[in-house]
Amino acid sequence: MNIGTRAGLRMGKATRDAFGEALRDLGGVYPDLVVVDGDVSNSTRTEYFAQAFPQRFFNVGIAESNLIGVASGLAASGKRVVAASFACFLLCNAFDQIRMGVAYPRLNVKLVGSHAGISIGEDGPSQMGIEDVALALSLPGVAVLVPADEHATRAATRAMLEWEGPTYLRLGRPPVPVIYEPPVDFVIGRAFRLREGNDVTIIANGLMVAMALDAAEELAARGVQARVLDMATVRPLDVDAVIAAARETRGIVVAEEHLHYGGLGSVVAMAVSQHHPCPMRFVDLDDRYAESGAPDDLLRAYGLTSERIVAAALELTERI
Incomplete structure (x- = not known):
């Protein structure tokens, strides 16, 4: 992969x-x-x-x-x-x-x-x-x-x-x-801030965290500094980390290997709408099932890539 x-x-x-x-x-x-x-x-x-x-x-x-x-x-x-x-x-x-x-x-x-x-x-x-x-x-x-x-x-x-x-x-x-070095201080309900940035925030979990870090590198090469949060706990959500991202950056991109409705993007959007509305974009499977194929091919075919995260982040920063 x-x-x-x-x-x-x-x-x-x-x-x-x-x-x-x-x-x-x-x-x-x-x-x-x-x-x-x-x-x-x-x-x-x-x-x-x-x-x-x-x-x-x-x-x-x-x-x-x-x-x-x-x-x-x-x-x-x-x-x-x-x-x-x-x-x-x-x-x-x-x-x-x-x-x-x-x-x-x-x-x-x-x-x-x-x-x-x-x-x-x-x-x-x-x-x-x-x-x-x-x-x-x-x-x-x-x-x-x-x-x-x-x-x-x-x-x-x-x-x-x-x-x-x-x-x-x-x-x-x-x-x-491998993203972390042991020992990992895993606290249920607390996000990991992996990268600092004030232009845009990428919130991801699972295998999409590595892609978020790849995207942040590409964005930095384009002059966009991305904060990266590993939201390893979807519930209880680290609402404080989400609010800080909404206040301190120009928008949030949520990336997850899941359907569009009901996952990490949904709970982050609820927190944003309740506490500090900001522009958001979502990188996920959209509203569709996948098919059989090699893992790398499927991830590319269904848009679960760092390139799609980059495009979503650029759209946010260029539109504001």
Whole structure:
């Protein structure tokens, strides 16, 4: 995946790999931690935990609704529960069970959706979780985390396990550039300011953070200084960081690997409209499903690129 090169970033691990390693390591820290998976542990990487703690791992098979029922029961009995599957299987297939069995009673279930976005590539639209953030945000009280690299993911996994209440952690399949050096101070509800700038702000999460940094380099070459915020927590949103961006720069570009409606762009726009209206642009999947293809080809075809971020930022700065 040819992203992060302009910003001088080296390629690292996939966030799903970092999650699996962190979960295994944290199994010894939290004796009450149990993991439930929907027969995809070799993909979600919960297999690492299963190998280390087989008595605390449960494979319920290809039955996501049952997975949530088991997870909620374990949480109601006092366990710290991770329930993992592909993002689309978990949020789309088992939404009603998550709604009534996890969100409504506010149980301590940690939902983990891997293979999110179109960057899963050749598996195609049936397995692309592109509405998952919107679905998670529609459930009251569910924290939503979208880390950008392997080190942020490890820190996010620990933060998720220490957070009291339901949480959704979104993970990707392909390797992504390394943005952070450990240890990462991941605080749920706080954005990371990665680059200073007073002309325009780029707010991104997931793999779009590396593209935002690439875009900022290109914009700097054109005389436009871009602030870059990694909004790794979509809820609770870092409203203060959004307000500061709206006040101190000339506009905001939001970049995410998600549908146009209901994701990061929507919650940032709500905060902007409530506190300090400013011009905004959105780089996302628009209002459409994708198709099967190589990850790089799909990202280019659907406009999830640093070039599109640059174009959106230039449009903002030139129109004001």
